[in-house]
Amino acid sequence: MKNKKIIKDIMALEKLIHEPSRLAILTILSGVKEADFKFLLRMSGLTRGNLSVHLSKLEEARYISVNKRFINKMPNTVYSLTKEGRKAFNDYLKNMERIIKKKGAK
């Protein structure tokens, strides 16, 4: 019975967030109001191409928003977590905690 519940919880995990690179990006963005590409690159340790692909996927899912502007006359693209993105990320973490607790209780 417990196994079935755990499997159900695992199935409920958001696949888009479960990917480690995207999870890392969302974790970084959950701690900041906004951050640019360079900051995300440095904090996540991903390659430029990889980060760019994952950011596009998160943007498509409307989990992050993209804002282009200038800092010191230099173009700067800033990313931030949307409301949906924050909710999805928090739900993911809660689900994960639940699974870990159930696994520990077994």
Next chain:
Amino acid sequence: MNELNREKIETIKSRVRASWLEDGLWEILWGIWFLLVSGGAFLIYLYKESPALKIAGLAMIIIGSVTPLLLWRRFRVKYSWTKGGYSILRHKYFAASGIAIVLGLLTFFSYLFFGVLFKGVLLGLFIFFILLSIYFSSGLKRFFIISVIPLLAGIISLLFKTPNEIIFNFTVFFPTGIALTISGSIAYRAFKRNST
């Protein structure tokens, strides 16, 4: 998988928390502030009779107090944002340091009501709490190490019953300023090395 992910999340969170202070610029600027304030107070102490030097001392204190606030953002834009990227932290990371800040403020207000004997300890405690609050919010251990310096200096000033001016100049502000400037310079070098 889950444990690994959770660990990774915590590591990333602490790196993000520390990101605003990892370049060392905050410490360098506040270190210079401490040195300017102690220098200004020293001038006032030495040349109480000379109005020109008293004004120079006061100017050093005022410039020292305003400079870090004005320069920090500019310095970050110029020296570290281009290297390490831009971000604005969420306020929740500063909430953890709330208790330390309240204790610091209480210490500061009590400073006004105590005699010269305890002023050194109270001043040391005040700076100790501020630096401790930065340690709690950023997770950077070097702030915890530096926070001990003003506390020790305050205790020493109490033990040796030093006069107020000496407390202000040499026992609390000066060593803390030196420590902050050195640790900031080391942190900035490491940041520059890692980000290139």
